[in-house]
Amino acid sequence: MDKQFESSNFIHEEIDRDLVKYPGLKIHTRFPPEPSGFFHIGHVKAISLNFATAEKYGGLCNLRMDDTNPILEKKEYVDAIQRDIKWLGFTWHERVFYASEYFDQCFEYALKLIDEGNAFVCDLNADELREYRGTLTEPGKNSPYRERTPEENRRLFLGMKDGLYEDGTRTLRARIDMKSGNINMRDPVIYRIMHKEHSHTGNKWVIYPMYDYAHPIQDAIEGITHSLCDVGFEDHRPLYEWVLEKTGYGEFPKQREFARLNITHTITSKRKLRDIVEAGKVAGWDDPRIPTIAGLRRRGYTPSSLLAFIDKVGVAKTYSVVDMALLEFCIRDELNKSACRVMAVLDPVKVVITNYDAGMTEELLAENNPEDPEAGSRIVPFSRELYIERDDFMIDPPRKFFRLSPGNEVRLKNAYFITCTDFNIDDSGSVTEIRCTYDPLSKGGNSPDGRKVKGTLHWVSAKHALDAEIRLYDRLTQYATPSEYPENSNATDLVNPDSLLIINDAKLEPSLLSAKAGDRFQFMRNGYFCCDPDTKGDKIVFNRIVPLRDTWAKISDNGVKND
């Protein structure tokens, strides 16, 4: 973690100034998720910013379950949240806070607001409240209950607390300014009546504080110095500061806002993701196509690659959509250094080495990772019948194709030079078998006479091959950004129908027999793959994390085939 998030940003710069002004100030942040859903990549940015900022300044970050609304929060999410943060590598030192633990103080402060004429009990119902609030361009009107005396307000508020009134019949409102251009300041509701059991406080309360009122108080009580949230709360800052002022707090905590994370070709809206999952368009909250932390984890992304990504994106206030290519770069960059290379043929076609002994098997040495000598080497069996990638053979190749074709010689990685002498096709014209001869002197992949070949292919010995299911994932949505979404589309329409392609008959080299769920490899010339938890007994399943960069695909797509 120490290397992560070294880069500075406008928030760190402000903290640096705060530190000059208040030497010895203990920087204290907080991460306040509402336990009402699963985390996605957007949360990683908030988690990273809050925890890494505290770490950078030698302070602490409080994990705080923001449970002020009992109808939304569920206990099961509390565990998922902790698991995800831990997986990312951050620690809250076993200090888990709950917003609900401050309900007593929130209540006391509400009494103080009432006594000082800064809050009143309002009998308007929801519809009336909306009417009185005004619109974006017209000011609101004062509630007819706005001038109640502190004594009456206190009596009524105590009555609310004691459960004397029905849900929705009364609220406690801050007494600020109905004419404010900022709608959040038009006497916002700070307490509502909800006869609902709370997952943490049980039946102790029937009134619950609103986020805007409770949050600054929680921050203040915990000694938070910097309360970082997304720009959606920028308009709420005056209210945050109003609450702190009226309850008697000073310059800290201070709320600062940063832009939320958006990525091309995927969806980071909590609501849209839920729609997609509930409609069964993906297999669940951990489907490797969706950018939930659980999904990314199952896809094969590492915590460090996610954090590296967040760091490269930076922190600013501008609305932005980051190119998915950057996320892919981060995982490739990491796995290039750490993943062992293995050979796997995804779309197999048989090759017969006609001058190779039918009963013979050779054990060839293969380097595990050219980027890491420490990774050592392994044995790969070679025999007369092999599989290669269907794409690696063409009957009538274009000029720049330097893989296998009739009469052409290529190298089999770690094995021999082979030359195609013949091939068979079926009625539909597709190749059923390729026949080659090999050069026995080229064992290991070099010819003693020094002749060169332009192509090197990966391969798997047919009789030693492992059968496997491979899941090829592609972008969740074909639309790069929300601005490209079709008019009136719902979330389920956005899912790319080709986002998952399942291959049932892939052939793997036998060393992969020992692969366990979560293990990551580079399937040479194909991409990075992660062993899926569905792998059980003799069923082997791999997920493609990301393909390798493919320059040839670009060249051939540009029409070289017609040369």
Add this chain to the structure above:
RNA sequence: UGGGAUGUAGCCAAGUCGGUAAGGCAACGGACUUUGACUCCGUCAUUCGUAGGUUCGAGUCCUGCCAUCCCAGCCA
């Protein structure tokens, strides 16, 4: 005639007191290569939303304009 925020390359994003546009991704050339991968080298903003102004000098200061995003939950 509401309020708030933001505009620097295809995408992110640095740009301190005004001193002559960092870095990353992508893209494009080339070298290397037993992965068409990796690595390496090179190219990629006469211009900072726009129009004026101040100044020897403006992305940075001033004024006007334009564009985009957010806000009318008893959600967070």
